[in-house]
Amino acid sequence: MAQPLPFVLNVPEIPEDHDREPSPYDESEVHDSFHQLIQEQSQCVAEEGLELRQRGLGAAAPGTSGGGRQALVGPEDAAAHSTATLRILASMPSRTIGRSRGAIISQYYNRTVRLRRRVSRPQLGGVGRSARPSLRLYDLELDPAALEEEEKRSLLVKELQSLTVAQRGHMLKGMPLGLAEKRSLREESRTLTGKHRERRGRRGLFPCCGWLRDTCVLALHGLGLWLLAGLHGLKPWRYALKRIGGQFGSSVLSYFLFLKTLLAFNALLLLPVLALVVGVQAAFPPPASPGPVPAFTGLELLTGGGRLTHTVMYYGYYSNSTLNPPCVPAPDGGQCGRETDGLPYNMPLAYLFTVGGAFFITCITLVYSMSHSFGESYRVGSTSGVHAITVFCSWDHKVTQRRASRLQHDNIRTHLKELLAEGQLRQGPRSVCGRLRQVAVLGLVWLLCLAITLGCTVAVYAFSELMIQVRAGSGRPPGLWAGGQTPASLGMGPRNLILKMVILGILCYHWLGRRVGALRDQCWENFVGQELYRLMVLDFIFILLDTLFGELVWRLISERKLKRKEKPEFDIAGNVLELIYGQTLTWLGVLFAPLLPAVQIIKLVFLFYIKKTSLMANCQAPRRPWLASHMSTVFISLLCFPSFLGAAVFLCYAVWQVKPSGTCGPFRTLDTMYEAGKVWVRRLEKAGPRVSWLPWVHRYLVENTFPVYLVSALLLAVIYLNIQVVKGQRKVICLLREQISNEGEDKIFLINKLHSVYEKKERSR
Amino acid sequence: MHWEDLEEYQALTFLTRNEILCIHDTFLKLCPPGKHYKEATLTTDQVSSLPALRVNPFRDRICKVFSHDDVFSFEDVLGMASVFSEQACPSLKIEYAFRIYDFNENGFIDDEDLRKVVLRLLNSDDVSEDLLTDVTNHVLSESDLDNDNMLSFSEFEHAMAKSPDFMNSFRIHFWGF
Numbered sequence: 058m059a060q061p062l063p064f065v066l067n068v069p070e071i072p073e074d075h076d077r078e079p080s081p082y083d084e085s086e087v088h089d090s091f092h093q094l095i096q097e098q099s100q101c102v103a104e105e106g107l108e109l110r111q112r113g114l115g116a117a118a119p120g121t122s123g124g125g126r127q128a129l130v131g132p133e134d135a136a137a138h139s140t141a142t143l144r145i146l147a148s149m150p151s152r153t154i155g156r157s158r159g160a161i162i163s164q165y166y167n168r169t170v171r172l173r174r175r176v177s178r179p180q181l182g183g184v185g186r187s188a189r190p191s192l193r194l195y196d197l198e199l200d201p202a203a204l205e206e207e208e209k210r211s212l213l214v215k216e217l218q219s220l221t222v223a224q225r226g227h228m229l230k231g232m233p234l235g236l237a238e239k240r241s242l243r244e245e246s247r248t249l250t251g252k253h254r255e256r257r258g259r260r261g262l263f264p265c266c267g268w269l270r271d272t273c274v275l276a277l278h279g280l281g282l283w284l285l286a287g288l289h290g291l292k293p294w295r296y297a298l299k300r301i302g303g304q305f306g307s308s309v310l311s312y313f314l315f316l317k318t319l320l321a322f323n324a325l326l327l328l329p330v331l332a333l334v335v336g337v338q339a340a341f342p343p344p345a346s347p348g349p350v351p352a353f354t355g356l357e358l359l360t361g362g363g364r365l366t367h368t369v370m371y372y373g374y375y376s377n378s379t380l381n382p383p384c385v386p387a388p389d390g391g392q393c394g395r396e397t398d399g400l401p402y403n404m405p406l407a408y409l410f411t412v413g414g415a416f417f418i419t420c421i422t423l424v425y426s427m428s429h430s431f432g433e434s435y436r437v438g439s440t441s442g443v444h445a446i447t448v449f450c451s452w453d454h455k456v457t458q459r460r461a462s463r464l465q466h467d468n469i470r471t472h473l474k475e476l477l478a479e480g481q482l483r484q485g486p487r488s489v490c491g492r493l494r495q496v497a498v499l500g501l502v503w504l505l506c507l508a509i510t511l512g513c514t515v516a517v518y519a520f521s522e523l524m525i526q527v528r529a530g531s532g533r534p535p536g537l538w539a540g541g542q543t544p545a546s547l548g549m550g551p552r553n554l555i556l557k558m559v560i561l562g563i564l565c566y567h568w569l570g571r572r573v574g575a576l577r578d579q580c581w582e583n584f585v586g587q588e589l590y591r592l593m594v595l596d597f598i599f600i601l602l603d604t605l606f607g608e609l610v611w612r613l614i615s616e617r618k619l620k621r622k623e624k625p626e627f628d629i630a631g632n633v634l635e636l637i638y639g640q641t642l643t644w645l646g647v648l649f650a651p652l653l654p655a656v657q658i659i660k661l662v663f664l665f666y667i668k669k670t671s672l673m674a675n676c677q678a679p680r681r682p683w684l685a686s687h688m689s690t691v692f693i694s695l696l697c698f699p700s701f702l703g704a705a706v707f708l709c710y711a712v713w714q715v716k717p718s719g720t721c722g723p724f725r726t727l728d729t730m731y732e733a734g735k736v737w738v739r740r741l742e743k744a745g746p747r748v749s750w751l752p753w754v755h756r757y758l759v760e761n762t763f764p765v766y767l768v769s770a771l772l773l774a775v776i777y778l779n780i781q782v783v784k785g786q787r788k789v790i791c792l793l794r795e796q797i798s799n800e801g802e803d804k805i806f807l808i809n810k811l812h813s814v815y816e817k818k819e820r821s822r
Numbered sequence: 823m824h825w826e827d828l829e830e831y832q833a834l835t836f837l838t839r840n841e842i843l844c845i846h847d848t849f850l851k852l853c854p855p856g857k858h859y860k861e862a863t864l865t866t867d868q869v870s871s872l873p874a875l876r877v878n879p880f881r882d883r884i885c886k887v888f889s890h891d892d893v894f895s896f897e898d899v900l901g902m903a904s905v906f907s908e909q910a911c912p913s914l915k916i917e918y919a920f921r922i923y924d925f926n927e928n929g930f931i932d933d934e935d936l937r938k939v940v941l942r943l944l945n946s947d948d949v950s951e952d953l954l955t956d957v958t959n960h961v962l963s964e965s966d967l968d969n970d971n972m973l974s975f976s977e978f979e980h981a982m983a984k985s986p987d988f989m990n991s992f993r994i995h996f997w998g999f
Contacts, residue, residue, distance in 0.1 A: 801968025
């Protein structure tokens with residue numbers, strides 16, 4: 058625990074020091090003044106005699122921090138012999154960092170040198186390394202600072218010139234100087250390179266070529282900037298998101314950002330499927346099915362059946378053969394040959410590989426964004442320092458509404474009080490009974506929820522068994538799995554999610570296990586696709602109802618009947634879990650209804666506008682302060698782990714183990730969907746080893762299990778090494794902290810010594 | 823605004839073209855008519871009453887840090903918007919955050935500064951002495967590494983580097999209102 062030593066107090070100004078040599082704090086570019094520093098220094102110098110004694114007390118109790126503040130010692134004595142010490146202290150590196158133009162310039166000179174030597178630019182965590190300019194540049198402290206600054210400035214300009222344009226631009230943007238200063242630096246670092254270009258240009262044919270080239274380059278540069286601005290502006294909903302952030306803060310904004318992320322994932326899934334599967338099949342429609350095709354009524358959008366069954370929407374529409382472009386008979390009346398024009402397009406293979414490839418890309422993107430988000434929000438040792446973070450980072454400067462800012466003040470007060478209370482609790486004695494009671498209550502609540510979940514699961518399973526027995530394969534079941542939907546405003550949060558996931562799991566088992574058997578002669582894949590479509594539509598209807606009743610009606614009731622001015626809170630957790638549930642349905646259904654991501658995209662777009670309107674009109678920001686960055690990590694992790702993983706397991710099982718139906722779809726003649734790939738590989742093998750290396754890859758890397766073990770072992774080794782590295786880094790951090798605290802004590806000791814030396818000099822004079 | 827000026831501002835700040843133009847419009851609306859935007863200045867009060875800063879408890883410090891002699895030129899406003907923009911790099915934000923939180927401008931965030939920061943955050947007059955002292959002591963014990971009872975720039979930087987929320991919360995949109 059740090060032993061704070063008193064160091065500062067207010068002291069009346071010492072006028073003499075202002076007539077001394079120019080110091081870093083006299084400059085016009087600096088935004089601060091230093092007269093307070095001098096006051097502080099004169100007081101601390103006066104106290105140094107006392108401090109030496111205090112240090113000797115060693116590990117004093119923290120209470121001395123209050124009692125350590127000494128009374129003012131006569132300022133006249135302090136002033137007389139401390140000006141030299143003061144000047145040295147005022148130009149110490151730690152006091153001038155970022156305060157004076159000279160210090161900033163030398164700091165950035167160091168950075169550009171490091172950049173030029175190809176050391177990687179320090180990230181946020183590593184910025185501290187460059188914060189102190191090297192002492193080498195500060196050994197001339199007592200010289201007039203102006204001359205040194207000119208030197209440093211010319212050095213900086215030279216360094217800037219040797220950077221690339223992009224690096225220079227980034228460095229200039231990031232300098233904490235005024236715009237005029239930056240402009241002159243930019244001009245100086247550009248003129249010389251401009252002169253070089255001019256000299257080279259004179260060797261050209263005509264002098265006006267140089268001017269033309271410059272104009273062209275500038276025009277292109279302008280066009281590039283304009284394009285960038287256009288791309289930036291194309292980001293959907295930027296203005297709406299800024300308004301939401303300004304009115305409600307970052308926590309509510311995180312919900313809408315998550316919605317945008319889901320939109321991106323669905324677009325990523327839809328594009329390859331659309332291009333390689335749906336588009337091709339739509340261009341080459343299969344032969345019309347026997348029997349009458351039902352007419353299109355509007356009800357199909359709700360039930361997913363009827364006319365939609367005979368479109369590209371569902372698995373059953375896709376043909377199981379190789380698609381050829383329609384042959385055009387030759388102009389001289391000949392027959393169209395077998396493989397005349399164009400490449401034959403193997404539909405089953407395309408279907409399997411596109412869906413598999415899209416899932417693989419989604420998996421990689423999801424894992425990458427999850428790890429990136431985790432890396433951003435977790436820092437080694439970040440669990441300590443909660444108070445500092447609350448004080449400095451909890452005020453959301455984006456907020457522009459008075460009501461929201463009042464809410465923020467309240468939130469911060471509550472948070473600070475909670476933090477302090479927690480700290481006290483931890484220090485206080487822990488009663489065993491109290492803790493046991495807490496644990497017992499928590500356990501009871503969880504048991505209750507699990508029991509409800511189990512009950513619902515059993516009910517769903519029994520119901521589905523009943524449906525199989527009652528109507529053995531005729532018509533459509535009234536598949537209203539409304540039991541899976543509970544309004545989010547019940548506020549059950551993660552338990553709600555568990556309930557829904559378990560029910561989805563039961564349904565999946567039911568479909569792949571029992572329905573396949575029951576619908577042997579029919580298209581069970583179409584059935585599963587329709588069920589999932591209906592679930593999605595129902596999910597959308599329930600979200601609408603929830604928004605209507607949970608937010609609008611609640612606000613009306615509370616305003617009119619209860620006469621309270623409080624609007625209902627926006628339930629972030631519930632809404633996010635709804636989104637994750639909807640996305641799980643999409644991922645489950647992509648194999649059986651390739652256009653399901655398109656439906657999900659339309660649903661998400663509608664949801665954005667509905668939720669935004671309802672939020673603006675009816676809701677207020679939540680009371681409990683949320684750490685926005687941690688929340689987005691949690692959302693993405695929940696999306697990855699129960700949701701995507703479950704869908705991937707379902708997909709793998711459906712592809713590898715389940716027999717596709719014999720009457721419809723691209724895999725109708727095969728035993729499993731995966732066989733399409735195997736058949737193709739065998740055909741390639743028969744064609745001979747010179748045709749392709751794929752069969753070799755398939756035989757030795759995919760069907761062989763040894764590579765899988767090898768890769769798993771390597772991954773485990775890498776993970777273990779990373780864990781050890783993190784442990785080592787933690788130890789280094791502890792050692793560095795100790796070192797810094799020792800350096801602080803050294804500093805105090807040296808200052809005292811310095812003061813006593815000057816004091817002796819003054820006395821001997 | 824000339825195209826070259828716009829390009830220059832884009833090269834020297836983190837703002838996008840649209841943001842610069844919006845700030846330019848707002849600036850022209852507020853400054854006295856007839857003056858060229860490069861010579862006009864705004865007072866601290868005018869900038870404090872912008873919608874983006876109106877409810878910010880630190881608006882006087884922000885205006886003090888970014889203005890020259892208590893007036894804002896157009897380039898000062900751009901500099902301020904650039905530091906608070908979304909694209910600004912963390913080191914720049916930390917640099918200016920330190921200056922803003924340093925109320926007594928002695929180059930350190932000491933006990934007095936911390937108390938003022940907490941009072942501004944809570945925005946009420948009846949804050950108990952105990953709460954202030956407790957919070958201040960906790961912050962110093964967590965972040966003050968060399969035991970001098972103050973946060974130097976490096977210590978502040980180190981504390982903010984541990985918090986990913988800093989970048990998120992230290993943003994103001996000066997345009998689009």
